[in-house]
Amino acid sequence: MSPLLKNNPRFKVPGYLVGPILILIIAMTYGSLGSEYFLDPSSIIFNTGRYIEIGLLALALTFVIINGDIDLSVASTLAASAGVLAKLYESGVPILWCCVASIFTGLVLGLINGLIVIKFGLPSLVVTLATLALYRGLTQVILGDGVVANYPESFVGFDQRLVIGGDPGLPAPLALFIVAAIIFYYILHRSNYGLKNIMSGSNPSSSNFSGINLDRVRLLAFTLSGTVAGICAVMITSRLGSTISNVGLGLELLAITAVVLGGTDIFGGRGAISGTVVALFAIMAVREALVIQDINGQVQDAAIGLLLILTVLVPQIRSYYVEKRNRRKRFNEAQSRT
């Protein structure tokens, strides 16, 4: 390695990225054993379309989790927004207004989550567990058993469209994700709000004394997560071309896994957008590799679950051994002194 790169802090890979990158490499190798087309760039780029909703949800969840809260209801919020979209479209509202209404629904539902958590001082875990059921139930009430389909041609197939043509090309969802990631990066790491967000997660009482309006910061994070869920509802409807009441069931597991895998502390106070982005691609690679090797969907979920546990467990084990080594070193130093 050239001396310019070696030991240069500017080119050092942050610790939280090591895990996801390793997983990414392992999954890529495993997948390419299954099929020679697995590493084909255009197939990789087109496969991303199915994971962009998870990615956007994870980006917004990063803010909520850094605050020390959690939002388990994102997938249900997405479903409820998709339900509103479908029902409005069925009753003859133009599709553009349906999309606006869907995003607005997401915003309101996220705001409700935040208001309940903050105004009643309740744990977000319980509140969003309750709204997980509540919003899913609302979706079922809105949609019933039915399927809403027959969306206009101009609306469906968002993921098939290219922003930049060419052979690998740049499909619209990926472009949207890149833009969103850059925006969220600037909000979290370069803006006032991001700093407040991280501070209020790492030490709520001292941030409160230093004049940060904790309630407002947390409320904004919940609203953001709801709004993004509303946007994802539009995307998923456009991608699938139909809406049923169990749309997006279980997406919260994937989104939370992406956030935690990306190095965000589940207790709050630490986290990075770059981690979430890399972790999303790692999860995608794992899923796709397992699909190519023809492995059952439930087992794929199990692999994601295992990943979630390992990413938290491995650093714990590592820090345990590091601490043990340091203790021994200190002990030896003390002995050699005497």
Next chain:
Amino acid sequence: MAIKLNSKVTYLFKKREFGIFLFILILLAVFGTLEPRFFRSDNLSAILSSVGILMVVGAGQTLVIVTRNIDLSVGSTLGMAAMVMGMVARENPDFPIFGLIVIAMIVGGLCGLLNGFLVSYGKIPAIIATLGTLAIIRGAVFLVSDNVQIDPNDVPQGIINLATTSPIGIPWLLIFAFLSIILVWYVSSKTLLGKRIYAVGSNPEGAISRGLSFNKITIMVFVFVGVLAGLGGVLYTARYATINPADVGRGLEFDVISAVVIGGTNIFGGSGTALGTALGCILIGILSNGLTVVGVSPFWKACATGFLILAAVAIDNSVRKRQEQNFLLAIRNQRTVK
């Protein structure tokens, strides 16, 4: 005498369990007047048998939540236990029933042990660890069963009889349910172990500094809920006679946690009673059955459960705040008297 009676009545009204009991009575009255068939014996026994399964698992979950943890993997654990038991019964039709029940409980206990180790020695927050094992154990059910379901004629008659018959008139299923509630009540209020569990939940640092083994108690509690989930697997098999790898116990964790939270167990740990959990289970059972019988769309059920959790937690919280204020006032008054 009058004063004494009065204080007893107010004591009763202050009891959390009494409020749930009143709510159950109101629900029964409403459903009964709307649809007299609600009180038919076959409907009541259907409610009781679904409540029984909830109660068995909820009894264990109460202790887990008391220690500030949560077990989201109970549904998968139940499925794993039922599946292993069903496969043993399929291979050896002459296997004794008691042996099958023990096998299911051991399998459940092993799943609980995994959770316990991850949470205690692995230092992974319980919600993350069990969100992972929820998916992992479900995947393991698929791997173990090779995605083949256990048909009713492979389930021994002795197991199916557990749901309907017993020597003393009420079915074994309910006897097991009551026994597990009584066991948790006994352990939590009459034994030293119970005191330790509550101590760890209400003040972990304090409990550790008093020499309690935090890890041991955490593992014990998780193994306990695992064993009870295994027993729940037996009862599930008894009730439905079919074990489908995808369906068995899916979504059970939500009902169980709702029942425990509605029953007054504090999600931050340290308080909660077996009686409350039992009443919470009955409330959820009556609600979901009653809505269907009255003819409300079953889709409202998820909404209603979500609302109930929110209401229960909000009421709980306001009561706790008032108690704290009263406590502070009492201290202040004492000081001024001196």
